[in-house]
Amino acid sequence: MKLKHPISTLVFAVMFVVMAALPAMASAAGSIVQDVRLWTAPDHTRLVFDLSQSIKYKVFRLHKPERIVIDLHNAKLKARFNKLAIPDPVIKAIRHGTPKANILRVVMDVKEKVQPRSLLLKPMQGKPYRLVIDLMRPQKQQAAAITAEKSSHKGIVIAVDAGHGGEDPGAIGPRKLREKDVTLAVAKRLAKIINAKPGMKAVLIRKGDYFVSLKKRVYLARRAQADMMISIHADAVRQRSVKGASVYTLSERGATQDRAARALAAKENAADEVGGVGADEIYDSQVNKILSDMFRRDSLNSAQILAEEMLHKLKGAGPIKYGIPKRARFFVLKAMEIPSVLVELDYISNPARERKLKSRKHQQKLATALFDASIRFFEKMGRLKSKQDRASGQQQVLSLLNANAN
């Protein structure tokens, strides 16, 4: 079957008959494509296939016009493509066919030359086998976006990191409220408040419902030359009565003594596995090793002060779980030169708190608390002096990032 045109209903019907006539082949240890999802990020579009079992596949490009082709061996399509939000910034159209009896071919017409990247994820956390196809947009456009983002902002830059996203929903409340939606809502509100303040600028690490790896979050904060970073989350535990906010900083070396904090860090750090991070995704992790010890200590101390301010302000917005900041090895807090904290807004597993987290009014209250704490922090730090000190460190980091990019 040729694939030059979208498959018409008639062709689809014929194909269905052909497949029905060959039941032995379709069922012979084949994989069923149960579902398909599409996530649009600024630098790529991600397509995810849910599979009933592992699969052999091939991804390749065709030119004039630009197309990305995915050949799935011994696969049967149950999912529907027409539910996807297409066209998106990368994909113009999507269609499928069976060029050979045992090949299910998915063809995407793309708007520009994109680099495909794929990974097959094993079942985990209730998710089946997943085939992830990332269509990476050209570097040129990404570079333009970076330049625009950097602009010539001389004031305070705050990286606002909404936890989870895309394939990774984070924790889910009893009424199905998803952590990734709460974190993004609060992050956007916080960014709005920050941007309304002269001399301050927010950089949203995640702008929509798509997955960003933990390393990339750190990289994006560094690239924006952020003066601080807030990573926003909402926790869940089995016991539904548990409630309240908590704030964490990075514990750099060795095991964390606090078992609960360690378990939480392990849970948050698993985001990469749930969300699907490609092995070829490289963001420099060497930077930390090179930064001087003194510089790291300094930054960890500021993070502690920031965390205390956060707790203090969050007390006015709702219940608190732990009255003092805790430490654990959160990957997302690893930009040592940027004072970084991770805030668990509340427990989404508590039905009453879930309702609160969903309310816009409460989201605004939380965002305001985070903002007020940030202001207090910069006041306490004697902002101008600390900016100067940090400048040399940032210069160091930037040159390392640039060296890595070349």
Ligand SMILES: [Zn+2]
């Ligand atoms: Zn989380």
